[in-house]
Amino acid sequence: MVLFVREKSVNSMEFSDFFNIICSYMANPEDKKSNKQGRSEFLISLIDLMIRTPQTEVEDQMAADGELNPLSDKESDTISKYCSGSRKIPKAVAKEILKRISSGKSFIEKIDFAAPGAKESIRDEIRKQGFDVTSDSLGKICFDLMKAFLKKFTEGKSSVTASDMVDNQNDVTQYRLAEDVGWKCPLCGQELSRDGINKAVAGYDIVHIFPDNLKLKDKSKFSTIKKAPEKSDVLDNRIPLCLSCANFYLENPTLENYQSLVNVKKSISNQRYLAKGLNQLTLEKDLIKVIKGLKVIKPDINDMFISYDAHKVEDKISSDYTLQGTVKYYVMGYYNKIRDEFSNMAGNSFYFDDLAATMKLAYIKLKREKLSQGEIFNQLANWILNKENLENEYLEAARIIVAFFVQNCEVFEVENAK
Ligand SMILES: [Zn+2]
Known part of the structure; x- marks a missing residue:
């Protein structure tokens, strides 16, 4: 005997299931x-929310007669069968709707501006069905799902799979937003997991930074920190949070959390701006040899008499004592060795003066952004690592190189110099 097991395929959803979800959380209590x-x-x-406003005289007339929506002249009993899934929406009806589909603004807003609890529930239910949706994309995904269902109805089908909804651009954006925060929740620091309920669904949520559902008086309070963007789904207004912070922020957005998220976003965009400025600079490619070589050089911690004639580190870093101590140690241990190394390389396609000028320029660019000395020092070291495509294990070596240029006067100036 052969047993046929009808399995519900993963990551696919029937129209009736989707409708149930939306109806349960969005319809008026008496419509449930x-x-x-x-x-x-x-x-x-x-x-109605999905159909565009009339654009021709014929459509005008149809709107006046209440015929623009092809469902409006159907028996309530028939429509109720579409809702429960016992009947499919007929092909011709689905085609008619798709013919007049709008950009989705009204539909999307209806969902995005629903009560936070309702949004959260809809999001969770859709995720349970294996569809990747985040709070900030909820309205758009629901609209896209509705369109996808209508398209299936035109083919005589009634279910949509997650792969029907694949939106590469959306995936790339999500990935980039998560990269920006270093795959850590900006509010609690927890790792954002790439896998959630299943492989298709991310274990984090992307939210709108300026909350969607604020009351008018709260809106003005939030606006004093940073105004709401004209379009809520601009990248600058989107940030990934771990699921529990996302739920909390969705239901109870506090000014404090709003401020933190605005700050995080600001520092990300500063970073990007700085990186752009520094990326235009090119480093001498042979620098990499020196950096790698530093790993095997033993520092001269006893060499107190450094054979150079220049200002002391203390003259250039006078208030940040930890940085001062670090740089002094690096200079003491490595300055002479690095200088020898550079002079040995001179001539063979290595130009020390070019390297020194580039370091100076990079320093000037960072200084212009009013970063602290510690921040400038770290930025320069990270920039060298990135430029030379080096692993993080060379970070210390890159810092030693930056210290070399502090001593050599390309990075930082003598304070109170006359
Ligand atoms: Zn969190």
């Missing part, structure tokens, strides 16, 4: 599950 007519009317209202 038990009430067939209420559910039918809710479906009609969803389709």
